[in-house]
Amino acid sequence: xxxxxKNAKGAYIRRAAAWFAVFLAxxxxxxxxxxxxxxxAVAEETQESAAPSEQPLEEETQAQMEGEAAAVExxxxxxSFLTGEPxxxxxxxxxxxxxxxxxxxxxxxxxxIAAASIIYEAPVxxxxxxxxxxxxxxxxxxxxxxxxxxxxxFVYCALEYDAIYAHFGQATPYVGxxxxxxxxxxxxxxxxxxDHPAADAFFRTSDRKAPNNVCIDVEGLMRDIDRFGYSLTxxxxxxxxxxxxxxGQEAENSGSTQAKILYPGGKETDLGNGYSRVEARFEYxxxxxxxxxYQYGGPQIDEKxxxxxxxxxxxxxxxxxxxxxxxxxxxxxxxxxxGMKVQVFTGGKMTEGTWSRYSDNDPAYYVDGEGNPIELNxxxxxxxxxxxxxxxxxxxx
Numbered sequence: 001x002x003x004x005x006k007n008a009k010g011a012y013i014r015r016a017a018a019w020f021a022v023f024l025a026x027x028x029x030x031x032x033x034x035x036x037x038x039x040x041a042v043a044e045e046t047q048e049s050a051a052p053s054e055q056p057l058e059e060e061t062q063a064q065m066e067g068e069a070a071a072v073e074x075x076x077x078x079x080s081f082l083t084g085e086p087x088x089x090x091x092x093x094x095x096x097x098x099x100x101x102x103x104x105x106x107x108x109x110x111x112x113i114a115a116a117s118i119i120y121e122a123p124v125x126x127x128x129x130x131x132x133x134x135x136x137x138x139x140x141x142x143x144x145x146x147x148x149x150x151x152x153x154f155v156y157c158a159l160e161y162d163a164i165y166a167h168f169g170q171a172t173p174y175v176g177x178x179x180x181x182x183x184x185x186x187x188x189x190x191x192x193x194x195d196h197p198a199a200d201a202f203f204r205t206s207d208r209k210a211p212n213n214v215c216i217d218v219e220g221l222m223r224d225i226d227r228f229g230y231s232l233t234x235x236x237x238x239x240x241x242x243x244x245x246x247x248g249q250e251a252e253n254s255g256s257t258q259a260k261i262l263y264p265g266g267k268e269t270d271l272g273n274g275y276s277r278v279e280a281r282f283e284y285x286x287x288x289x290x291x292x293x294y295q296y297g298g299p300q301i302d303e304k305x306x307x308x309x310x311x312x313x314x315x316x317x318x319x320x321x322x323x324x325x326x327x328x329x330x331x332x333x334x335x336x337x338x339g340m341k342v343q344v345f346t347g348g349k350m351t352e353g354t355w356s357r358y359s360d361n362d363p364a365y366y367v368d369g370e371g372n373p374i375e376l377n378x379x380x381x382x383x384x385x386x387x388x389x390x391x392x393x394x395x396x397x
Contacts, residue, residue, distance in 0.1 A: 338355065
């Protein structure tokens, strides 16, 4: 199994935990209102305690935390947990949908992927990448595609956001028990190993060959969500993950360095890190402040809109990884208090720090070398899970 490093004694962990407690209190008073008491909390079997250290903070650190929280409180109105952008208060409370998108060359371009507020990208067997989109307001869409199978590390990422998780297929020996447990509000096709398949959510198109032609019919998806009795609003256990710049402001982080072109798998095209073979890169546009996504030798577009995918923030989150079996199924360490490296790219600059996660249902929090939360620009974010053993392949310019 993946070896998880513990670093709970680090000062940055205490500062980050305290900051987020203050931040959540401010959010409750402003953007989010009282937490809704709908549905039971997600089961927390074998979970570690999420409580931070009770060691008192230094006075100067506490003052800093209060100042940061005051800035958040200064935002006018409710804001999305995923993008930090202004949003209707009732919409803020709605849970996102996590969708497994195909990223094989034959499964591109994806349909509706631009609707995702957050994209997770991670290596899978064959050393290409797969994508998971977190989508708000999905009930207003027509369909989403093209849907592929689950891996447990994507599920653990979906749990950070209290998301409903949709996929078609799975690596049963490694994710089956998790998918079928009460911990995951799962929408899955009728495939081997799924105890309660969705009846209406999925269909196959005729213009692509299997397995690259599965789509989600959103009307059918909503019927399945209702049939399973999943809450459409956040559970009481939900916690905000990101720290965003205030309305009309740009993110300000310490230790920022120029970073305009990002290669999560390097510039070579046949390395085993999961990104090289899809030729993944991001290019920063000074005019609109966004990172534009490229892969397979050209722009990555949404089939629905015909437009190139673009993001306000890109995050490289480094993780321990291992090969599980002869089929090249992979595992990544995404829970525990790692203190692993993170690189946050926003506004054409990179801030390096560490990430930590206190339990499976807590978010991974990103802090700089001084223990301060790393701030994001409001808008969409793309997160690449970087296999630590291939860290030297990463290039940014």
